[in-house]
Amino acid sequence: MICILLVAGHGTVLETQIKNDDTGLYSHLAGVPKALLPGNGGKKILDFWWEAVNMRQLFTEVYLVTNADKFKYYERWATANDFPLENVVNDGSTTLEDRLGAVADLELAIRSRKLQDDVMVIAGDMLCADQNFDIAQVIRFFRSEPGELIIYYELEESEKSSSRGNVEVCRETHRITRFLEKPHEGLTASRLASVVFYCIQRETLTQLSDFLKLQTRATDRSFGRFWEWLINEKQLDVFGMKLPTGFQLIGQVGLSDYTRWLSHYSTKQQDASSKPITCRSFARVGLMGNPSDGFNGKTIAMSICNFWAEVTLLESQTLVLLPHPLNDPTEFGSLQDLFCISRKEGYLGGLRLLQATCKKFYQFCSKQGLALTKQNFTLKYDTNIPRQVVRNRPRRNAIVSATLKCLMKFYNITDDDLPKSIRANFILNVETEELFITAGLQDRVVQVYEGLVYMDFSKKLMEEQGYGSYLSLDMGGLPPFWLAYLSDPSDSGRIHSNIRLRWLNGEPLVVEAMKTFAELTDQLPRSSLHLTFCLGPGNLKMVQLAKQFGSAVKLPGSGGAVVGLCLDEARLVEMRQAFQEAGCVFCIIAPYDPSAGGRR
Secondary structure: OEEEEEOOOOOHHHHHHHHHOOOOOOHHHOOOOHHHOEOHHHOEHHHHHHHHHOOOOOOOEEEEEEOOOOHHHHHHHHHHOOOOHHHEEEOOOOOOOOOOOHHHHHHHHHHHOOOOOOEEEEEOOEEEOOOOEOHHHHHHHHHHOOOEEEEEEEOOOOOOHHHOEEEEEOOOOOEEEEEEEOOOOOOOOOOEEEEEEEEEOHHHOHHHHHHHHHOOOHHHOOHHHHHHHHHHHOOOOEEEEEOOOOEEEOOOOOHHHHHHHHHHHHHHHHHHHHOOEEEEEEEEEEEEOOOHHHHOOEEEEEEEEEEEEEEEEEEEOOOEEOOOOOOOOOOOOOHHHHHHHHHHHOOOOOHHHHHHHHHHHHHHHHHOOEOOEOOEEEEEEEEOOOOOOHHHHHHHHHHHHHHHHHHHHHOOOOOOOOOHHHHHHHHHHHHHHHOOOOOOOHHHHHHHHOOEEEEEOOHHHHHHHOOOEEEEEOOOOOOOEEEEEEOOOOOHHHOOOOHHHHHHOOOHHHHHHHHHHHOOOOOHHHOOOOOHHHHOHHHHHHHHHHHHOOOEEEOOOOOOEEEEEOOOHHHHHHHHHHHHHOOEEEEEOOEEEHHHOEEO
């Protein structure tokens, strides 16, 4: 692949204002071409791009196209930066009026150097908000798609869509369905802006000369007009890849705009690198329908403030996953201590969850055309979710969910890039595909949507769109629920032990029961599916204890715990004492309501 950096524009406005500036602050920049002006961190704008593409393993050659007016500046720059002087192409223009146009400059480089390879095209005078994105990831995505590639980003609130080339992108195929060059307000709802950063297949390079024959004026020989023609008229396959960073072409901007964007990007970069990102995901209780979420059923579940997992991310030189001092022990008081901890806690802590989530996140973004910056970080986690649940399910989901939230914030991945419905599937896939853990969607959906959520996992929905129908319910009239769990859940691991196998085999009793659960009926207590062998005596003991006090009670979706409802406050106090005397932990549930900002 060949890379071509375009720096042939004539920045008359910016150059004139620098020359006429009375403050004297910019006198040393008089006459300096745009691409050689300072960028983020004081580094020249072109220096950044040259460092980004100066990799022999990615590009066989890198060319620089400039104009005759500034050729000497770039010749001197090439000598000082070990850029091959013979690869600097002079387009012969000396003024804005006799410029060739961006597409003509690209075509000149290809024709004059007889280039016959795929080409990456970049405007060398682009300010970039984040200077760490991965060029190699861009090339890999380009080669995975059967067409050209346009890089785009999401406009900031202060930017007008009428100032950029806008793209409309199909989320499923990543194909650009329409390109609009500086559209009038209201012509498109898209806030996705194209920048001069493209990958073009060698078979498509002949389209450049065809386009130039149609456009005789330099003002019409822009890349915006070229892509409008190629996508909207010629209907060629062009794909889009999103970079989680902002760009600014300083072509015809003035001095105030240049300094404002330079300051804005520098401030953003400093703030992002210095502030840790902390995200929390809450445990959940299943109120109705579980475990039918794994059997095309319907459920209602609620996230609770009592228990949570918290993940903190801080930018660092290398990528580090910190073990938790309690959940990932590496030092023990004695062999007996190791034996007791291992027997009670098991061998699998949270580090594998952090690692699997990071791996799956990179894989997802690469496949979805979301380029990531080359930034490293340190991840650590904490959780107060008890292990008194089957296979540590709620704490496991919550750690994955909180890690994903941190990664999305760190890499500026938005809800549009990774919608909530897909996010729940992502969390499930981390567990099922990376860690080979059997699980259902209910927990993940609640931890993504938060609050009180109705979920329909019907077969038709799951097959047609890959996820269910999820509805957040009003939490205003919720009664006070309570939760109890075993202090030593030695038998809780048998919950739902062989139900899925029997459902897959089409056993009528199981199939019919799952339909019943999905209809939110109260048949669960009478079902013969969950006998003592499956539930274990500890779970049944808690159910029976609650019933003695007239409380509604059910399993919340995890073994070793029960959730209930008791409207009689006096009996609730008595029941709490009875559970505590039976060796159980008892608490009043604090629902998490995202619409109310947290604890209800």
